[in-house]
Amino acid sequence: MKRIFQSYWLNVLLLALLGWGMVPFFSMQAQFAETVVGSGDEFSIVVDIFPIVVLLGVGLLLTVLLIPYKRKEGLSWAQLFLPAEFAEDDERERAITGKACRNSYIAMWYVVPVLAVVMTFYPFVQEQAPYFPALILLIVPLVQLTVFHLTLRWNLSRPDRF
């Protein structure tokens, strides 16, 4: 289960990279929409591809590193596509994962309405941060990940709480 804790920060890093990578995508779409909607004859889009390259590079590196590692651990091909969090060793760990999933699901019902309200402020920041919705959207998996891992940590380090 140690690897579960290790994968939390990896997941947070991937989410952060995804958020960073979404920023130029939003900028690109905004420029494209301007070209389509506007009457300009010129067509030019300027995109900073560095964050996207970093995201794809890290994704590729992790795939290349993790697949042989997971295969070495004896996981089937089907299990390779499951999150590392579900690599439980026995029924107690499966029960704890189930509890973490439950808490994560409950957290979603609280965080989504809050974020829906936060989204209403988009018109105020649209000019300065057109990528605002993408960042808000990524808060949902971030909260779910955090609740999931806190539940695991809480139950595994203090089994009397389970």
Next chain:
Amino acid sequence: MEKELYNRVRELRARFDYTQEKLAKEVGVTRQTIAAVEKRDYVPSALLALKICKSFGLPMEEVFALEEDAL
């Protein structure tokens, strides 16, 4: 009030000279799960309980019970 599941796993392990690790390996779980069962922090499934009983060669009622006095 919900009744707790009492067990004699720790006592039987000592009697049969089993370590937590050995029992865990025999029944196919982690050592931490055996420790949690002994401390009554975790209620094992019927399957795991039966496997534990089998490894001690005892019937279920001699290893697990709903009331502490029953053991």
